[in-house]
Amino acid sequence: EAAVTQSPRNKVAVTGGKVTLSCNQTNNHNNMYWYRQDTGHGLRLIHYSYGAGSTEKGDIPDGYKASRPSQENFSLILELATPSQTSVYFCASGDWDNSGNTLYFGEGSRLIVV
Amino acid sequence: AQKVTQTQTSISVMEKTTVTMDCVYETRDSSYFLFWYKQTASGEIVFLIRQDSYKKENATEGHYSLNFQKPKSSIGLIITATQIEDSAVYFCAMRDNNNNAPRFGAGTKLSVKP
Numbered sequence: 001e002a003a004v005t006q007s008p009r010n011k012v013a014v015t016g017g018k019v020t021l022s023c024n025q026t027n028n029h030n031n032m033y034w035y036r037q038d039t040g041h042g043l044r045l046i047h048y049s050y051g052a053g054s055t056e057k058g059d060i061p062d063g064y065k066a067s068r069p070s071q072e073n074f075s076l077i078l079e080l081a082t083p084s085q086t087s088v089y090f091c092a093s094g095d096w097d098n099s100g101n102t103l104y105f106g107e108g109s110r111l112i113v114v
Numbered sequence: 115a116q117k118v119t120q121t122q123t124s125i126s127v128m129e130k131t132t133v134t135m136d137c138v139y140e141t142r143d144s145s146y147f148l149f150w151y152k153q154t155a156s157g158e159i160v161f162l163i164r165q166d167s168y169k170k171e172n173a174t175e176g177h178y179s180l181n182f183q184k185p186k187s188s189i190g191l192i193i194t195a196t197q198i199e200d201s202a203v204y205f206c207a208m209r210d211n212n213n214n215a216p217r218f219g220a221g222t223k224l225s226v227k228p
Contacts, residue, residue, distance in 0.1 A: 096214070
């Protein structure tokens with residue numbers, strides 16, 4: 001069954017440290033996305049990708065980098081983590097087929113930066 | 115830029131009644147897709163229903179239906195015969211052709227009481 005899996009599911013990081021959130025999809029979708037979820041803000045777009053080797057900035061990219069080394073994998077990188085990046089991060093995949101880019105989400109990664 | 119607004123923070127209804135959740139959007143594009151997603155208490159986010167802007171008929175899917183009012187840039191989600199398990203957070207989202215990554219509203223928390 002097609003799926004989007006994220007790792008780690010939970011992470012505690014220290015301020016100034018590097019954090020990498022990984023996402024793997026078996027949907028064979030071209031597009032992948034990283035969102036963060038905070039109370040009152042819903043899901044906000046950080047970075048996204050149209051395919052291997054491509055990354056695009058979303059609405060809140062500052063402090064984040066993204067990497068798409070393959071069709072299946074999309075990582076979100078926090079080079080210097082800050083407490084303001086404490087959040088739940090969701091990865092999603094989708095395609096511009098008849099679904100209109102319906103998204104399939106991973107389980108979420110809860111990050112706490114202390 | 116795209117913008118999606120859900121003004122209802124939370125709604126509480128009795129089981130077996132009908133509830134409507136509101137969503138308004140902004141886009142300069144003539145072609146776009148509107149989505150509703152459900153986030154359960156476990157954090158899982160799943161796709162519910164979609165409306166393509168060029169379609170005049172309101173989409174339906176099981177006990178979910180949409181009230182698409184294009185002149186008002188509004189896409190309401192209607193849940194009929196609500197069940198306890200419909201208790202969740204519901205997100206409205208939009209993707210247009212100028213900006214291919216879906217943007218989300220802040221979400222509406224629905225509580226269905228017995």
